[in-house]
Amino acid sequence: MNISHVIRVFQSTRQGCWSGVARVRAGLIAVVVMAMAGCASSVSVVETWDGNPEAASNAATLEAPGEIRVTRVNGRVMTNFLMDDLALDYALLPGDNEVVFVYKTIWAKSGVVRNGESKVHVIESEPQVVRFDAEAGETYRFDFDQPESRQEAERELPEFSAAIVSSAGASVASSTVWDPKEQMTASRTPIPESASGSAPVSGTTALDQLKAVWETASDDEKKAFLRWAFE
Incomplete structure (x- = not known):
């Protein structure tokens, strides 16, 4: 040889x-x-209630763009999906609703990026809350200023506020910084707090376990995984 x-x-x-x-x-x-x-x-339409309330047959819809991540509706924790920037529609029961959300934009870094350093700037607001009376069958959307640069986004962040606009273009409410102590206590369909961080049980699929692990990962860990997966 x-x-x-x-x-x-x-x-x-x-x-x-x-x-x-x-x-x-x-x-x-x-x-x-x-x-x-x-x-x-x-999940093109995410239901925000538990059970089968009669009013669900004529629910209102709240359209959330990729920059808006809804975290709670009427005290119920919303599912954290694999991608933060998914545009989703939320079905709301007619009547008083409280929506807690975070505004988040991502901007690519210019110049050389060192090994291990994030390649993007993340601009994220404090949790915001908006409360409004949703009409049956109506469609609402978030409306907010769209910055043209990272610097503009950073300048506007301290005063950030989003409006809820009806299908007719009328503003029905504006968001403010969320204070958990002021959570709405109006009677709604009983909604249990979703269990978070629970360990996978036997019989769950690999995909279920992957989702469970994903929900416990930090933003940097999620970005690192996606960069690795799609390189």
Whole structure:
């Protein structure tokens, strides 16, 4: 056996290892993509109540763009989806509603980015709350100033406020900084606090466990995973 033969064997083995890693990574990416596709198709309208209240048959709709992440509706914690910037519609029971949300924008960094350093600037508001009387069957949307640069977004952040606008274009409410002590206590359909951080139970699928782990990850860990998965 000569040295050239050893080199060929080593190269073949290394290529096989990299091929195996590539297949594993491709498989993981496929799972993530299918999960996101499934989420997008199954949660196009997110119900904000528990059970089957009669008023749900003529619920109102609140359209939230990617910059708005709704965290609570009438005290109920909303699901944290795989991607923070999903545009979602929320079905609201007619009557008084309290919506807690966070405004968040992401801006690419210019210049050289060091290893391990985030490639983006994240501009995120304190939790905001908006309370309004939703009419049956009506569609509402968030309305707020759209900054054209990171610097503009940073300047506007301390005074950020979003309006809730009806389908006719009328502003029905404006948001303020959320104070948990002032949470709405009006009687609504009983909504239990969703359990967070609970460990996966036996019988759950790998996708369920992945979602559970994802919900406990920090923003930086989520970004690092997505950069790895889609590189």
